[in-house]
Amino acid sequence: MPQAPTLLRQGGAPAYAALDLGTNNCRLLIGAPCGSGFRVLDSFSRIVRLGEGLAATGLLSETAQDRALGALAACAEKLHRRPVRALQAVATEACRRAGNGPAFLARVEAATGLRPRIISAREEAELAMESCTPLLEEGDRRALLFDIGGGSTEIAWIRVRSGHGASSAELIGYISLPLGVVTLAERVGSSCFTESGFSAVVEEVAAQLEAFDRVHCIGQEIRAGGVRLIGTSGTVTTLAGVALALPRYRRPLVDGCRLDRAAADQALGDLFALGRAGLAAHPCVGPERVEFVLPGCAIYAAIRQLWPVPVLTVADRGLREGMLMRMIRADRAGGRQAGYRRGC
Template structure:
């Protein structure tokens, strides 16, 4: 199957944009691709503090919802005229924690004018590292990168542009401030409690990270830049954040006793209310990892998104690497995967126009075909169900949560009776293409049920809004009775997807002439 990441390659002079919908701040960065490099030409940032509006029942306070939508509307104005393939918007921890994310995402996407992906904590970590790595001199040495966000903190050990280890903890500057210093008071007892509880979380992977080792520790994000700015403006550190300067900052917070009394050089007004939680997290990190110094990097996840987009356009898509690794890990039969993939690709090319399917849909169909039998690693019975579970719950670099849900939906319904409920649970914008890709994969797997190298006859497929017309050479189905019965049954199955299948005999045009 021919594969391409975007409908058009990124050309010299093209603009691309990335929106980071974080738990503390929303960021938009616009860059121009020129002479093989990305040059940032515009940045927008607004402090929304979305995490502060997250209720225990997983709903979001009305004022935070309205502030978020208003900000995204302003971002949308800046993005007016951008092609969909040139914009990526990603939401992180707070949106991950919502009980009904779609209730937020639908109006948010309308305000922004572009789809919004929700990424897992580990995918967020990968994107952060990609942004940091491109903002620093390239080296073969390993680096520890830490990003304290509003709702979560990501930890990455990487080398070059590759993230070797990725972790994400549910501790962030807003969440930790609300948890340990909700009324603004900062006391020694509360600080010790914060250190103890955060250290317990860090123990999950702290020993493993120390064993892997690193030559340099890097801090990314607004919290790190804020702390670095304070210790340098106060004269406590000449470069980066040292263990001594962090200890001095901690004592300054304890002396102040409350956020209302805080007055520190370099501390901006929009950081006063959340700095205690951020410093408490960093204090625990320095202790757990026995750090002497952490340098601060200017780049973060939003830059990582830009470089990830560039990689997809230049055919170095991390999602393809993830699928290849998954196929190898679960022992996929490569011959059968390639048979199904090739036929699915031929069907796609004939169906694409009638069904308005683009290159990204083509890529998704190819990946689904490559691992459609992944569930066989668990059991043959219900292997499509097992495969869907694996896809929905695996840690797949490059994929958003919505993409993994779409992937799982297609695998769940690629054989037997389609599961219409899983389709309805997808974001509405993804349902039509998922329905159609499922139908194409079903036909491809049906035609290769024999798992043989016997060449298929010429196949014609035409489509319209809710119909597939499949034409096979006269006499072929009579000689393949199992396939004929399977196609008769397939008519009933595809009705569950809202698609009518019509099977006919192709006209021998040369004979007719």
């Protein structure tokens, strides 16, 4: 078995690594503590489409596994070159659902030394909440956070407590829909490029969210004010890039920006009007994401239809950032010994 990535044990500034193996992407983030957050030292992201064909077969295909293994090998190489104090690696919806998910992760460990841990939908929502807490502000009573992934969509309903210039967040409830950009793209295909097909997806998603809305009285809370809507996913960052008319995607301009309803709706309409060729040529989309943008926009449109918060806060952050913050905070609190626990 290959050696696990070499990790820093003493001397030098501590670095931490977080790896997220999703249904559509494989992402790695390496950061060092800086103030109340962290400074990015290195990152990696590659579309691997691990969940391709999963809805039809219930299994991860060999081709999809090979793509993911190639990306994970690149992550392992980065970790060999830049030792870290601690590593967390997680796998999400594709590995949760696939009958051969655990066998694939054993193959990953044998090939790369990495051992991603399959996390629950609740932990996924908690990590997204952790990463987005710094976007909360004084006056926020509640937050509605959504993460449109490749194989599922997680929605978190959050209680906000403010004081001493900072806000804290508590998860009140969450829901995980088995609908993501990959699963929808495979099921609805070209129909999402038509008005009727797009509307059908919007209504399907909205119907699946209605019970969650009733349980938590979210619509009533929105009418009372003080509810922040936060979106973290490629869908909402793409909407922001279009709304801001960026000639190329720039994270510092997107992360934390706010889109009012009119600007977000205009960006969605612009994306829909582009068609396949236009989406492939757009600097904030590109050919690899053409099939996934409109299914993601349909999920977003359903969320906005059911929960019409006037402003969307856009977050270019998610599970990796949440994992890094947990590791850094645990070390600062003395809750983690300096050293590497594989598979943590």
